[in-house]
Amino acid sequence: SAGLNIVTPFVDRVRYIIDLREQVVSFPPQPVITEDNLVVSIDTVIYFQVTNPVAATYEIANYIQAIEQLTMTTLRNIIGGITLEQALTSRDDINQSLRGVLDEATGRWGIRVNRVELKGIDPPPSIKDSMEKQMRADRDKRAAILTAEGMRQSQILTAEGQKQSAILTAEGDREALILRAQGDRQSRILRAQGEGQAILTVFQSIHDGSPDQALLAYQYLQMLPKIAEGDANKVWIVPSEIGRALEGLGSTIGSIQGIPADTSGPRNRVDYGEPVDATMPVTASSGEASLSSAHEDVAEAIRSAEEAATPSAGVPAPTSAPDAGEQALRTEPPPTPPAPPQQ
Structure with missing residues (x-):
């Protein structure tokens, strides 16, 4: 038993010492x-x-x-x-x-x-290798699952973001189209109002000015260079009213320069020279010389045209009677210039 024990010499002895801890x-x-x-x-x-x-x-x-x-x-x-x-x-x-x-x-x-x-x-070692492979495969599987889950969540979030972005972009485009359409509408309305006012102003100006056929012919002549611009082939349709207006305009110019208008014969363009200042004194000899020179130039132009119209060299072209315009230019005497003003 544990505790203090009395051992009698030569009778009792300790057999084993047992640790009770x-x-x-x-x-x-x-x-x-x-x-x-x-x-x-x-x-x-x-x-x-x-x-x-x-x-x-x-x-x-x-x-x-x-x-x-x-x-x-x-x-x-x-x-x-x-x-x-x-x-x-x-x-x-x-x-x-x-x-x-x-x-x-x-x-x-x-x-x-x-x-x-x-x-x-x-x-055993073989079992350890198999267990290691299985453990590695299991970890790879879990890693693949986690990666797939991450990719799925990422794609979902990306799709949600793209959806929101597309919605916002569509709303922005719609607002922009609405504003652009409203601006275009206002611009067209203002442009139409401006064009209407311009047409009314031009019409009123034309009505107040009482234009005649000569003015319309003059405006047509001014527009011809613009119509002729470009290399493309063009077909011009000239109204008969424009022709009659040009005839009237030619008659007016001829009467101003002292040359009678001839509507029956061909029209020939005559260079009347530089305009003369009415305030400068002009002598009779200089006016007659200018008109004579103009008549000679016209006659020379007619002769050149007849020679150019000859069929071939060496074959004389049939002579024809001069038309009324040419006869008028050749036979009509020059008008008497006005007397110079008295100094």
């Missing part, structure tokens, strides 16, 4: 076969305490060896009923089963097993 015993690795016929090496650690020194001394010769053998047999029995994967993932269940069996067996020896731990479970 909790003890830790680590057993060497033992090969164990699992349910799926795999040999694994298992290390165990046992925490026990001697509760009855008399029973631990006289009930069993070597309680540590007995605990070791009992632990190995119980461990083989438990591991043989489970697979390797269960053995690796169910250590707590194995510890509880070992403790229950050992505590029941060592109770009559005066020993109490407090805890049993599996320090290590080592499968």
Whole structure:
């Protein structure tokens, strides 16, 4: 018993000194076969305490060896009923089963097993490689799943963003089109109003000016250079009213210059020279010389045209009577210039 004891010399002697504290015993690795016929090496650690020194001394010769053998047999029995994967993932269940069996067996020896731990479970190298590959594949699978989930979430968020962006862009385009249409409408209205006012102003000006055919012919002559611009072929349609207006305009110019208008013969353009200032004195000889020179130029132009119209060289062209216009230009005497103003 624990405590102070009296030993009688030569009668009593101390047989064993037993430590009543909790003890830790680590057993060497033992090969164990699992349910799926795999040999694994298992290390165990046992925490026990001697509760009855008399029973631990006289009930069993070597309680540590007995605990070791009992632990190995119980461990083989438990591991043989489970697979390797269960053995690796169910250590707590194995510890509880070992403790229950050992505590029941060592109770009559005066020993109490407090805890049993599996320090290590080592499968064969081939199984380790397979487990490593499986572990790597499982991790790759989880990584792929996580990556796919991330991509899915990213695509969803991107699609949502594009949707919102498209909606905002469409709304902006709609507002811009509405504003642009309103601006175009206002611009066309203002342009139409301006054109209407311009037409009214021009019409009023024309009405107030009382234009005649000569003015219209003059405006037509001013527009001819603009019509003739460009290299494309053009077809001009000249109204008959314009022709009559040009005839009237030619008659007016001829009467101003002192040359009678001839509507029956061909029209020939006559260069009347530079305009004469009415305030400058003009002598009769200079006016007559200018008119004579003009008549000579016209006659020379007519002769050149007749020579150009000759069919071929060496064949005389048939002579024709001069028309009324040419006869008028050749026979009509020049008008008498006005007398110079008195100084």
